[in-house]
Amino acid sequence: MHTSNLLSKDDFEFYQENGYWISPKLISDEQLEQLRLSMDSVFNGEYTTGRxxxxxWSGGPGLRQANNSHWADDTIRQLATNPQIGEIAATLLAANSVRVWHDQLLYKPGDPASQASANVGWHQDYFFWQCAAEPTLITAWVAFDDVTLDNGCMQAVPGSHKWGLCNVSDFHEQDLQKQDEALRKSDGRTFAPVPLNMKAGQVSFHHALTFHGSGPNVTAAPRRSLAIHLMSENTRYKSGTASEDNIAVILAKPNEGELFAGDCFPVAYERG
Known part of the structure; x- marks a missing residue:
């Protein structure tokens, strides 16, 4: 196993056991300020790249999201392909290189009176990515703001990446309590989410099978982030799955068993 200067043996083992890990602060305050401005520009339809x-899209008063925002803004692309983030992802995946699968620019508005409308239901990312033959993927979630339960931080279920694919994911579910109760009864597993409290500039990494979600932002300020979905160099296409409309397949559909590669999936890190 290779380790980077930011990932110790204990950190690696924590990820293997729990399915997630939170980095120290990787993104400077100056970079964060530019990223927030870039987010505003993208959501306003102003694209520095011309693409x-x-x-x-916006879900009304709820969560706002742009997919593959790295196409539209150079600052966001620099973050999506950040080699430091890429090296950590490669280490956690035990890979020699990682590519961007796609990204999601996420804006959770603040509403002190709301208990829903911008929630993210409990889900496993791989449920939506089954066109990848194996769950050889990881998400690096970059906090643009400090995040706690008050503003809807991500919550993860430790050890759930060992359960396999559960086929009960619902990203858009707003009633987290109902979903929570159903999952607690599922196969007698312990469904005990923990909040991933983070400072702006920290990055959380989670396995493609780790159950996660987030509750309401009951503060007056938005919660802003970029989810960078990364894949190892061994990620191959599998046809006939429920995720044939996935961005990755639409962009560059390989033949059965071929690697996802090429310009559609920029390299974030390559060892050596």
Whole structure:
């Protein structure tokens, strides 16, 4: 196993046991300020590259999201392909290189009176990515703001990456309590989420099978972030799955068993 200067043996073992790990602060305050401005520009339809993201949608008063925002903004692309983040992801995946699968620019608005509308239901990312033959993927979630339970930080279920694919994911579910109760009864497993409290500039990494979600932002300020979905060099296409409409397949559909590669999936890190 290779380790980077920011990932100790204990950190690696924590990830293997729990399915997630939180880094120290990797993104400077100056970079964060520029990223917040870039987010505003993308959501306003102003693209420094001249190219729109894959999608740019708002769920009414709820969560706002742009997919493949790295197409639209150079500052966001620099973050999506950040070699430091990429090296950590490669280490956690036991890979020699990682590519960007896609990204999600996420804006959770603040509403002190709300208990829903911008929640993210409990889900495993791989549920939506089954066009990848194996769950050889990881998400690096970059906090643009300090995050706690008050503003809807991500919550993860330790050890759930060892459960396999559970087929009960629902990203858009707003009633987390109902979903929580159903999952607690599922196969007698212990469903005990923990909040991933983070400072702006920290990055959380989670396995593609780790159950995670987030509750309401009951503060007056938005919660802003970029989810960078990364894959190892061994990620191959599998046809006939429920995720054939995935961005990755639409962008560059390989033949059965071929690697996802090429310009559609920029390299974030390559060892050596």
């Amino acid at each position: 729109a993201p894959w999608s740019n």
